[in-house]
Amino acid sequence: MLELHVTKRLGAVHVAAELACPSQGVVALFGRSGAGKTSLVNMLAGLLRPDSGRIALRDAVLFDSASGIDLPPERRRIGYVFQEGRLFPHMRVRENLLYGWRRAPADERRIRLAEVVDLLGLETLLERRPGALSGGEKQRVALGRALLANPRLLLMDEPLASLDQARKQEVLPFVERLRDDLDLPIVYVSHAMEEIVRLADTLVLVSDGRVVASGSVEEMTSRLDLRPLTGRYEAGTVIAATVAGHDPRDDLSDLAFAGGLLTVPRLDLPVGTHLRLRIRARDVALSLERPRGLSIQNVFPATVVDIGEEEGAQLDVRLDVEGAALWARITGRAKRQLALAPGTRIYALVKSAALDRHALGRQPAGGRFLAPGSKLNGA
Template sequence: MSLKINIRHQAGTLDLQAQFKVEQPGITALFGPSGSGKTTLINAIAGLIKPDSGTLTINDSTVFDSATKTHMSPRKRRVGYVFQDARLFPHLTVRKNLFFAHRRATNRLPENQVDAIIAMLGIGDLLSRRPAKLSGGERQRVSLGRALLGNPDILLLDEPLSALDQARKEEILPYLEALRDQRRLPILYVSHSIDEVARLADHIVVMDKGRVRASGSVFDILARTDLAPLTGQFDAGAVIPATVTGHDPKGGISYLGCAGHQLIVPLLPSANTTTTHASTIPQQTRLHIRARDVMIATSIPDGISANNILPATIAALTPVGTGNIEAALHLGHAAKGRILTTPVIQARITNWSALRLSLEVGQQVYAVIKSVTVDGKLRDTDA
């Protein structure tokens, strides 16, 4: 499954010029400030607007080509679209909303897959209700189900959590994770929340003023200090892979391994609370460590509550904003002249702190991270 985009479109003051590829299943986040062209782009992919020029290809099928005057209708594109406000038919039950798309699909899903999607989204008990009787989170889950039952080649999610409060967001996020890990199809996820992107996305396309400013894996893009103005200066940080090694339910913590080092995080939600070892649960996780939550010490601190004190080597020191420095830290101590390939975390400190500690690139230091500030989410081992 693949998506290839090379289009230009003028919409008011927005001059959209987008060119990138999505060539594997998983979630690709379209991320950027309001007005950067994210929604305009996915509307073009869905066929809701006709670009001024360029080409759009879904699964080797050209759905738009200005040179040949090709513009396939939205229905023929096999695109699933979930809007911010769910847009369910208010006069239909949940069951009829779901099967509205299923009945019109050009390639209908078999009954066992329909049942699996309903079970995955936890909406089996809602089938007889009407949308007015659903919570915001339930409506979005039904909207996801309706899109999936259309058996799309690609799924477009336009800020599906933006209209929900934090409690409803936490309700639906696990279902989006299940969707990512269980359904093997490309997903474009529009968001302006760095926390959502760090938790859900495999790849990121960063947009600003109608242009693609950067694209790549979530691990690489969120580690780039030069993108801080676009990725959100005060929420920027790193996403790094780790392996679950154990749990301590009594202490309320989980143990993770990353690049040969142990990290302690709050007890993972899916942890087996009857055992302290990790053999019975998924092993892989990703961590979102915010730059603002990392301190730098030039020697191992003593007598502090922070559980994570990791050896690190300064890879870069970059001025950010007024009076701040973004320090890129490779995990581990590198001998002089040796280049590390370990994961990079970010630390945001003041200029004064950098001067006071005489920090410089290549210096061996310690990254101090409070356990409660680290976001860790389990992922299936085959995801």
């Protein structure tokens, strides 16, 4: 368990956050810049002292203003990957990597240099100096350095934010490997929903220094009341699915989810692989009757659950597809013409092209956190 309830005055922002979540898997802190996400992780790391409150990780109390406990950062054993890397410029990559490892208690050194070098692909960088590394390489080294300190919790503060799209795609798979191969809880700060959907199990929404809501990524992205915070343009739901089969002739794959089979462009993944899909509201259309003669392949019977406020000319409709939540973005006129209301039976049309690899993320399988070296279930 990770418990945190803290208050802190920081200029105009008054942080007053309460959070209790499983210290397992990836917990994402999501919010606009200036919402107080970084302040929260700095308080976890011991770099920022709360005015009052309590922070505990598993059975260790890190901070408690009532009993005067305030462990210094070096004794918290919490790894931190910063947005800007923060590698030591006067040390080679190897020395950077070993900085925390040398200072970790000998009996807690589970992760070794060779493993991290292997996991993050750092062989060729070891003798270089940070000044000679690219942005993506720097972040990989920073990641390795934090891991080698053998922390009990890993904080990642927008580790990809300073990278361009190509570098992001270079580093993201390494973060995924770390999530899947190591039994290390991660708190991941981001304002990019894509990254969160791909990486996180638990989503914590932060706004104005407060924790507004927290829960599983699937649940949180389907809640209408949180839409102003999760972002309108990015609006969409996350659903869990499994690779059900491939059609090599048409280069398509079938994915099974609660609402049926979804056809997408061929995925290079074995049958049985768990996936997480993000379906954007603007990629879902509605029809009162089962359409015929339509290019859209994915049609699901659904029930209207909820209808959002009209913003501009558009509004979002929340659908239930056999237990899976879907959003559709339609115009206000379409809503009136179709006479939509909660309970209306309807057909949801999902463009298969909307499900690109970008939106893929592995589903949190029970067997995700394995001892290093063992294989993933079904992968």
